[in-house]
Amino acid sequence: MKTSTTLLLLLVGSTAFGQRLVPINFSKAYQDPYYMVLEADSITAVLEHVETENRLVVFDLEIVNKSGLPLKVDPKLFHYYAGSSPFPELTGEADNVHQVSFPYSQVPGYLRKSLTKNVVEDHYETQIKQQQTLAIIFGVLSVGMMVADVASDLRDSKKEFYTQKDWNKSQTRDVLTATTLMTTDAVIRSSQERNYYTREDLHYLDQEIMQPMALPDTSALRGKVYFPKNGYYRYYRVVVPVEGYNFVFDFRKARVSDY
Numbered sequence: 001m002k003t004s005t006t007l008l009l010l011l012v013g014s015t016a017f018g019q020r021l022v023p024i025n026f027s028k029a030y031q032d033p034y035y036m037v038l039e040a041d042s043i044t045a046v047l048e049h050v051e052t053e054n055r056l057v058v059f060d061l062e063i064v065n066k067s068g069l070p071l072k073v074d075p076k077l078f079h080y081y082a083g084s085s086p087f088p089e090l091t092g093e094a095d096n097v098h099q100v101s102f103p104y105s106q107v108p109g110y111l112r113k114s115l116t117k118n119v120v121e122d123h124y125e126t127q128i129k130q131q132q133t134l135a136i137i138f139g140v141l142s143v144g145m146m147v148a149d150v151a152s153d154l155r156d157s158k159k160e161f162y163t164q165k166d167w168n169k170s171q172t173r174d175v176l177t178a179t180t181l182m183t184t185d186a187v188i189r190s191s192q193e194r195n196y197y198t199r200e201d202l203h204y205l206d207q208e209i210m211q212p213m214a215l216p217d218t219s220a221l222r223g224k225v226y227f228p229k230n231g232y233y234r235y236y237r238v239v240v241p242v243e244g245y246n247f248v249f250d251f252r253k254a255r256v257s258d259y
Helices: 002-015 097-104 117-157 164-203
Strands: 021-023 035-040 043-053 056-065 071-073 079-083 213-215 219-228 235-242 245-253
Touching (some): 021 043, 043 245, 056 235, 071 235, 097 235, 117 164
Antiparallel strands (some): 079 235, 235 245
């Protein structure tokens, strides 16, 4: 029973969905978009949260350049902060966004920078292996439960006297076995499904992840930005530096009423 309970708790952890993030002032009543748009010096940056899953916090970022000059865009310089309290607004250009945000963040310093393509690939490959292992563990569990149930029924059949207590134990065992088999089947299916989508994400990573580049004038760059996840928080701040200007995006955890 203790082993079954532990594995059932693993099921909850393996099938939990990540949280949705929306702009800090988002209002469904006013039909606000789920993305944020910031503009400065003929540069436009648009950011939207994609998902928080597979140990990653993923955003979709688009940068539009109409400045008349090429722009250097380097995702390795992007930062994010997260915590339980809203981040203070910046009062002027003299404010250092990192100094202002740091005291309110619960994300360790080494986890604040966006991840490179190689690191994201490692994340996905690790997830694929873990999902495969989880499916194997629960497959073995289901076979073990069936074998144990058959063995118990065989022992009961050899008893000379079959009491009401024996019958009650048999019924309880049958219910436990059926419940465990349903649970393990759900875990295996979930692991296989997540494995499929993780492989798909890995396959398209080259095309989707934002890479460093010099963005020409009158052109746009769009891609996914990946940050490491070390927990779930209520408030997030993403800092996107472009040519010395910091685009600061504030998001919050979505409420039920936001969907």
